[in-house]
Amino acid sequence: EDQVTQSPEALRLQEGESSSLNCSYTVSGLRGLFWYRQDPGKGPEFLFTLYSAGEEKEKERLKATLTKKESFLHITAPKPEDSATYLCAVQARGSGNTGKLIFGQGTTLQVKP
Amino acid sequence: DGGITQSPKYLFRKEGQNVTLSCEQNLNHDAMYWYRQDPGQGLRLIYYSQIVNDFQKGDIAEGYSVSREKKESFPLTVTSAQKNPTAFYLCASSGTSGGNGADTQYFGPGTRLTVL
Numbered sequence: 001e002d003q004v005t006q007s008p009e010a011l012r013l014q015e016g017e018s019s020s021l022n023c024s025y026t027v028s029g030l031r032g033l034f035w036y037r038q039d040p041g042k043g044p045e046f047l048f049t050l051y052s053a054g055e056e057k058e059k060e061r062l063k064a065t066l067t068k069k070e071s072f073l074h075i076t077a078p079k080p081e082d083s084a085t086y087l088c089a090v091q092a093r094g095s096g097n098t099g100k101l102i103f104g105q106g107t108t109l110q111v112k113p
Numbered sequence: 114d115g116g117i118t119q120s121p122k123y124l125f126r127k128e129g130q131n132v133t134l135s136c137e138q139n140l141n142h143d144a145m146y147w148y149r150q151d152p153g154q155g156l157r158l159i160y161y162s163q164i165v166n167d168f169q170k171g172d173i174a175e176g177y178s179v180s181r182e183k184k185e186s187f188p189l190t191v192t193s194a195q196k197n198p199t200a201f202y203l204c205a206s207s208g209t210s211g212g213n214g215a216d217t218q219y220f221g222p223g224t225r226l227t228v229l
Contacts, residue, residue, distance in 0.1 A: 004155070032215025043119075043203050043220035044156075051215060087156070091215050098169065099144050099207055099216045103155035 002027045002092050006104035013078055013111050021073040021086055021107045029093030033071050034101065035064050036087040044087055047073075078111045085109070116140065117221035119204050124226045126191065126198065134189045134224045136204030143208060145187035146218060149173060150201040159202075162187055191226060199228045 003026045013019055025033065032051050036044035048057045050066040057064050061082065063074040073086055085108045089101040117138045126132045138145065144163050148156040158171030162181040176195025181187055187206075191198045202224045207216035 032217075034217065036220075041223070041225070043117075043223045046217060046219055049215065049217050089156075098161060098163070099146070099218070100158060100161070100171070101156075101218060103157075105153065105155045 002090070002094065002102050004088055004090055004102050004104040006086075006088050006107050008107060009105070010108045011110070013075075013109065015079055015111055015113050016077045018074070018076045018078070020075070021109070023071040023073070023088030023104055024069060025071070025088075025090045025102075026069075027090050027092035027094070027102070031091040031093050033066055034089045034091070035071070035073055036089070038085045038087055038106070040085075047086075075109070078109075080111045080113050083109055083111045117204060117206055117219060119202075119221040119224050121224060122222070124224055126226060126228050128228065129193045131190055131192050132226065134191070134202055134204075134226070136187045136189065136221060137185055138187075138204075138206040138221075139185060140206055140208070140219065141184075142206035142219075143184070144206060144216065145181070146205040146207070147171075147177075147179065147187070147189045148203045148205065150203060150223075156203065159189065198226055201225050 005024045007022045035047040038044045048064040053068045085106045087106045088104045120135045146161045147159040160179045162168035178190045204221040205218040207218040
Protein backbone atom coordinates (compact mmCIF):
# COMPACT_ATOMS: atom_id res chain seq x y z
CA GLU A 1 0.00 0.00 0.00
CA ASP A 2 1.26 3.47 -0.90
CA GLN A 3 2.06 5.46 2.20
CA VAL A 4 3.62 8.76 3.30
CA THR A 5 4.89 9.43 6.81
CA GLN A 6 6.15 12.78 8.07
CA SER A 7 8.28 13.38 11.14
CA PRO A 8 8.35 14.95 13.57
CA GLU A 9 4.68 15.82 14.07
CA ALA A 10 5.68 19.09 15.70
CA LEU A 11 8.92 21.03 15.86
CA ARG A 12 9.83 24.07 17.90
CA LEU A 13 12.88 26.09 16.92
CA GLN A 14 14.47 29.29 18.04
CA GLU A 15 14.90 31.93 15.39
CA GLY A 16 18.10 31.14 13.49
CA GLU A 17 18.21 27.50 14.58
CA SER A 18 18.41 25.37 11.42
CA SER A 19 16.73 21.97 11.21
CA SER A 20 15.16 19.43 8.85
CA LEU A 21 11.73 17.91 8.35
CA ASN A 22 11.45 14.35 7.09
CA CYS A 23 9.03 12.75 4.64
CA SER A 24 9.34 8.97 4.19
CA TYR A 25 7.39 7.31 1.44
CA THR A 26 6.53 3.85 0.21
CA VAL A 27 5.02 3.88 -3.25
CA SER A 28 4.89 1.65 -6.29
CA GLY A 29 7.15 3.88 -8.35
CA LEU A 30 7.45 7.60 -7.71
CA ARG A 31 6.11 10.03 -10.26
CA GLY A 32 6.65 13.12 -8.13
CA LEU A 33 7.01 14.37 -4.55
CA PHE A 34 5.49 17.67 -3.48
CA TRP A 35 6.03 20.00 -0.54
CA TYR A 36 3.40 22.49 0.58
CA ARG A 37 3.17 25.07 3.33
CA GLN A 38 -0.16 25.56 5.10
CA ASP A 39 -1.02 28.41 7.44
CA PRO A 40 -3.90 27.96 9.92
CA GLY A 41 -7.30 28.21 8.26
CA LYS A 42 -5.83 28.54 4.76
CA GLY A 43 -5.23 26.31 1.77
CA PRO A 44 -1.83 24.70 1.15
CA GLU A 45 0.69 26.84 -0.71
CA PHE A 46 2.89 25.03 -3.21
CA LEU A 47 6.63 25.03 -2.46
CA PHE A 48 8.48 22.37 -4.47
CA THR A 49 8.12 19.41 -6.80
CA LEU A 50 10.87 16.76 -6.91
CA TYR A 51 10.88 14.04 -9.54
CA SER A 52 13.91 11.81 -9.04
CA ALA A 53 16.45 10.77 -6.43
CA GLY A 54 19.31 13.22 -6.06
CA GLU A 55 17.23 16.20 -7.07
CA GLU A 56 17.37 19.35 -4.92
CA LYS A 57 15.41 22.60 -5.02
CA GLU A 58 15.79 25.81 -3.03
CA LYS A 59 13.65 28.79 -2.22
CA GLU A 60 14.83 31.43 0.23
CA ARG A 61 15.53 29.61 3.52
CA LEU A 62 14.07 26.30 2.33
CA LYS A 63 15.82 23.46 0.52
CA ALA A 64 14.15 20.22 -0.47
CA THR A 65 16.08 17.04 -1.26
CA LEU A 66 14.98 13.62 -2.45
CA THR A 67 16.30 10.05 -2.12
CA LYS A 68 14.67 6.79 -3.17
CA LYS A 69 12.95 6.44 0.20
CA GLU A 70 12.57 9.90 1.68
CA SER A 71 12.65 13.63 1.24
CA PHE A 72 13.98 16.30 3.57
CA LEU A 73 12.92 19.89 3.87
CA HIS A 74 15.88 21.79 5.29
CA ILE A 75 15.16 25.12 6.94
CA THR A 76 18.21 27.36 7.31
CA ALA A 77 18.17 30.16 9.90
CA PRO A 78 14.38 30.15 10.21
CA LYS A 79 12.36 33.23 11.07
CA PRO A 80 9.05 33.43 12.98
CA GLU A 81 7.22 33.89 9.67
CA ASP A 82 8.31 30.38 8.67
CA SER A 83 5.96 29.03 11.33
CA ALA A 84 3.36 26.86 9.56
CA THR A 85 2.41 23.27 8.87
CA TYR A 86 4.49 21.68 6.12
CA LEU A 87 2.81 18.98 4.07
CA CYS A 88 4.46 16.32 1.94
CA ALA A 89 2.60 14.45 -0.80
CA VAL A 90 3.55 11.90 -3.43
CA GLN A 91 2.11 10.88 -6.74
CA ALA A 92 2.70 7.23 -7.55
CA ARG A 93 3.08 5.69 -10.98
CA GLY A 94 0.34 3.29 -9.95
CA SER A 95 -2.11 6.19 -9.90
CA GLY A 96 -2.17 6.13 -13.69
CA ASN A 97 -3.31 9.46 -15.10
CA THR A 98 -5.52 10.32 -12.13
CA GLY A 99 -3.08 12.79 -10.60
CA LYS A 100 -3.99 11.37 -7.21
CA LEU A 101 -1.79 12.60 -4.35
CA ILE A 102 -1.08 10.73 -1.14
CA PHE A 103 -0.49 13.13 1.73
CA GLY A 104 1.41 12.77 4.97
CA GLN A 105 -0.07 14.15 8.16
CA GLY A 106 2.19 17.18 8.17
CA THR A 107 4.81 18.72 10.46
CA THR A 108 3.80 21.79 12.43
CA LEU A 109 6.74 24.13 12.80
CA GLN A 110 6.90 26.90 15.37
CA VAL A 111 9.77 29.36 15.24
CA LYS A 112 10.18 31.53 18.32
CA PRO A 113 11.87 34.95 18.19
CA ASP B 114 -4.52 37.21 -11.20
CA GLY B 115 -4.78 33.51 -11.92
CA GLY B 116 -5.94 31.32 -9.11
CA ILE B 117 -8.56 29.19 -7.43
CA THR B 118 -11.47 30.61 -5.48
CA GLN B 119 -13.72 28.78 -3.07
CA SER B 120 -16.93 30.01 -1.52
CA PRO B 121 -18.19 30.42 1.02
CA LYS B 122 -15.31 30.59 3.47
CA TYR B 123 -17.53 29.35 6.30
CA LEU B 124 -20.67 27.25 5.94
CA PHE B 125 -23.07 25.94 8.53
CA ARG B 126 -25.34 23.00 7.84
CA LYS B 127 -28.31 21.71 9.73
CA GLU B 128 -28.96 18.01 10.06
CA GLY B 129 -30.61 16.61 6.94
CA GLN B 130 -29.58 19.47 4.66
CA ASN B 131 -27.65 19.28 1.45
CA VAL B 132 -25.09 22.04 0.93
CA THR B 133 -22.99 22.96 -2.09
CA LEU B 134 -19.43 24.26 -1.98
CA SER B 135 -18.20 26.31 -4.90
CA CYS B 136 -14.80 26.00 -6.60
CA GLU B 137 -13.71 28.12 -9.57
CA GLN B 138 -10.32 28.31 -11.29
CA ASN B 139 -8.97 30.57 -14.02
CA LEU B 140 -5.68 28.72 -14.48
CA ASN B 141 -6.94 26.91 -17.57
CA HIS B 142 -6.28 23.59 -15.81
CA ASP B 143 -7.99 20.46 -17.05
CA ALA B 144 -7.94 18.54 -13.76
CA MET B 145 -9.74 19.50 -10.57
CA TYR B 146 -9.91 17.81 -7.17
CA TRP B 147 -11.78 17.94 -3.87
CA TYR B 148 -10.08 17.03 -0.60
CA ARG B 149 -11.24 16.86 2.96
CA GLN B 150 -8.93 17.81 5.84
CA ASP B 151 -9.55 16.73 9.44
CA PRO B 152 -7.35 17.54 12.44
CA GLY B 153 -4.45 15.11 12.77
CA GLN B 154 -5.11 13.51 9.39
CA GLY B 155 -3.65 14.01 5.96
CA LEU B 156 -5.74 15.37 3.15
CA ARG B 157 -8.10 12.76 1.76
CA LEU B 158 -9.39 12.73 -1.81
CA ILE B 159 -13.17 12.92 -2.25
CA TYR B 160 -13.64 13.30 -6.02
CA TYR B 161 -11.56 14.30 -9.00
CA SER B 162 -12.17 15.28 -12.59
CA GLN B 163 -9.65 15.06 -15.40
CA ILE B 164 -11.88 16.64 -18.02
CA VAL B 165 -15.22 18.37 -18.46
CA ASN B 166 -18.27 16.12 -18.06
CA ASP B 167 -16.22 13.37 -16.45
CA PHE B 168 -15.35 12.72 -12.81
CA GLN B 169 -14.23 9.84 -10.61
CA LYS B 170 -14.68 8.84 -6.99
CA GLY B 171 -11.73 9.25 -4.68
CA ASP B 172 -11.07 7.46 -1.43
CA ILE B 173 -13.98 8.88 0.59
CA ALA B 174 -16.76 9.69 -1.92
CA GLU B 175 -19.70 8.34 0.09
CA GLY B 176 -22.16 11.10 0.96
CA TYR B 177 -20.73 13.54 -1.60
CA SER B 178 -21.57 14.40 -5.20
CA VAL B 179 -19.96 16.61 -7.85
CA SER B 180 -20.51 17.94 -11.34
CA ARG B 181 -18.12 19.25 -14.00
CA GLU B 182 -20.15 21.11 -16.62
CA LYS B 183 -17.51 23.76 -17.23
CA LYS B 184 -13.72 23.60 -17.25
CA GLU B 185 -13.52 26.40 -14.70
CA SER B 186 -15.98 25.03 -12.16
CA PHE B 187 -16.17 21.93 -9.96
CA PRO B 188 -18.85 22.27 -7.26
CA LEU B 189 -19.10 19.77 -4.42
CA THR B 190 -22.41 18.87 -2.76
CA VAL B 191 -22.32 17.47 0.74
CA THR B 192 -25.49 15.44 1.08
CA SER B 193 -27.44 14.43 4.17
CA ALA B 194 -26.00 10.93 3.68
CA GLN B 195 -22.58 12.17 4.82
CA LYS B 196 -22.64 11.30 8.50
CA ASN B 197 -19.70 13.37 9.68
CA PRO B 198 -19.36 16.34 7.34
CA THR B 199 -17.72 18.82 9.72
CA ALA B 200 -14.29 19.43 8.17
CA PHE B 201 -12.15 21.79 6.11
CA TYR B 202 -12.75 21.27 2.38
CA LEU B 203 -10.08 22.07 -0.16
CA CYS B 204 -10.35 22.32 -3.91
CA ALA B 205 -7.32 21.96 -6.15
CA SER B 206 -6.50 22.04 -9.84
CA SER B 207 -3.59 20.90 -11.95
CA GLY B 208 -2.09 20.88 -15.39
CA THR B 209 0.79 18.72 -16.61
CA SER B 210 4.02 20.27 -15.42
CA GLY B 211 6.67 17.53 -15.36
CA GLY B 212 8.33 15.57 -18.14
CA ASN B 213 7.20 12.32 -16.57
CA GLY B 214 3.63 13.53 -16.13
CA ALA B 215 3.69 14.44 -12.42
CA ASP B 216 1.07 17.14 -11.93
CA THR B 217 1.53 19.95 -9.45
CA GLN B 218 -1.76 20.65 -7.73
CA TYR B 219 -2.60 24.19 -6.64
CA PHE B 220 -5.09 24.71 -3.86
CA GLY B 221 -7.84 27.15 -3.12
CA PRO B 222 -8.31 28.89 0.25
CA GLY B 223 -10.76 26.29 1.57
CA THR B 224 -14.27 26.16 3.00
CA ARG B 225 -14.88 25.26 6.63
CA LEU B 226 -18.13 23.34 6.99
CA THR B 227 -19.74 22.94 10.40
CA VAL B 228 -22.79 20.85 11.17
CA LEU B 229 -25.08 22.46 13.73
